Amino acid sequence: MVEIAPFGVEEWLNKWEKSATYDISQSTIASLTMKELSAMDENKDALSKLLLSTKLDYGWIEGSPAFKRAVAKLYDHVDEGMVLQTNGATGANLLAIYSLVKPGDHVIAEFPSYQQLFDIPKSLGAKVDYWFLHEEEGWRPxxxxxAALVTSKTKLICLNNANNPTGTVLDREFLSRVVEIAREVNAYVLVDEVYHPLVGDEDVCSIVDLYERGIATDSLSKTYSVPGIRIGWIVTNHELADRLRSFRDYTMICSGVPNDLLATYVLDHRQQVLARNRRLVEENWAIYKRWLKEEPLVSLVAPAGVSTSFPRLAIKEDTISFCKRLLKGTGVLLVPGEAFDAPGHVRLGYCAKKSTLEAGLARLSIFLHSNRGC
Structure with a gap:
């Protein structure tokens, strides 16, 4: 029987997110409504007419040609044959790891990071070593x-760029060094790229534009603000993409015709979505930064223009107990650091609606100071 650890962050959110009044735990940039999406087209009825006229058959099994073209444009050296549609980035990560990793393989995973990237390889019988991020070095590895972790048996290196939960970004130069190390042993490099920096001048690029054995996974759930349509993708070289196709047939048939249609629409209106979200990140970061300056019980290594952050709390209790009491007493939801095996911290998603962020931070401060003895 396959054994796998409980998925910390998902288990926490599944239990508590619908109980929150002020949810500042999420790493998605405030989700868009159908009305907001429709307003992005000059013809305001275009989206609704398209949806109403769409036949609900199986559609294109690995993503429509329009979707694959739109995704390919996001990269420098990608064509449609290198793109496979998945059920979110979680489906893409599962597909890549399931297709490549077998018992006895060696996998290196960034840590802390998204739990899929190390616990799925473990469940398949791989030996997993952690490549640690160091808080004292700005959450950088x-x-x-x-280089010391890599061996001749290393099959796969798993990264999350930008990182969840810390918001750390590995720039082009740093990622190029990772590629040099991986290439020495012909290891694949899988990078979950769902978080894209929207503020700042970071020189960021995709792993597939740097490395012939790179695997990029992504989705519309975080930077593009439509997690509800559950569309993601995986991009890699043609040879590996063909291997993934065979494994994909066992994990899903299609993502759903309306979902594909909406995903393509979002990508076709990408610039409007990103302009909206860039404003939200900038405005909310200014609010968050002012609050941090005035809040002595919270310290933070600043995220690199992405929607997730991982502050440290100056409290005497574990963060699981603290977050439960915080939710019960104030309606404010955070993700405890224990969900990422990093106690003492919380994930604070500052890209909620402005009013939610302001109310959540104010209540968090009051609770912190009224519970200092706990």
Whole structure:
């Protein structure tokens, strides 16, 4: 029987997110409504007419040609044959790991990170070593540590760029060094790229534009603000894409015709979505930064223009107990650091609606100071 650890962050959110009045735990940039999406087209009825006229058959099994063209445009050296549609980035990560990893393989995973990237390989019988992010170094990993971990048996290196929960971004130069290390042993590099920096001048690129054995996974759930349509994708070289196709047939048939249609619409209106979200990130970060300056019980390594952050709380209790009491007493939801095996921290998603963020931060401060002895 396959054994796998409980999925910390998902288990927490499944239990508590619908109980929250002020949810500042999520890493999605405030979700769009259908009305807001429709307003992005010059013809305001275009989206509704398209949906109403769409036949609800199986559609295109691995994503419509229009969807695959739209995704391919996001990269420098990608064509449609390198793109496969998945059920979110979680489906893409599962597909990549399931297709590549077998018992006895060696996998290196960034840590802390999204739990799929290390616990799925473990469940398949791989030996997993952690490549640690160091808070004292701005939540950045050390390349010499990666070089020391790599062996001739290393099959896969798993990264999350930008990182969930810390918001750390590995720039082009750093990622190029990772590629050099991986290439020495012909290891694949899987990068979950669902978080895209929207503020700042980081020189960021996709792993598939750097490395012939790179695998990029992504979705519309975070930076594009439509997690509800559950559309993601995986991009890699043609040879590996063909292998993934065979495994994909066992994990899903299609993502759903309306979902594909909406995903393509969002990508076709990508610039409007990103402009809206860039404003939200900038405005909310200014609010968050002012609050941090005035809040002595919270410290933060600033995220690199992405929607997730991982502050440290100056409290005497574990963060699971604290977050439960916070939710019960104030309606404010955070994700405890224990969900990422990093106690003492919480995930705070500052890209909720402005009013939710302001109310949530104010109540968090009051609770922190009224419970200092706990």
């Amino acid at each position: 050390d390349l010499t540590e990666l």
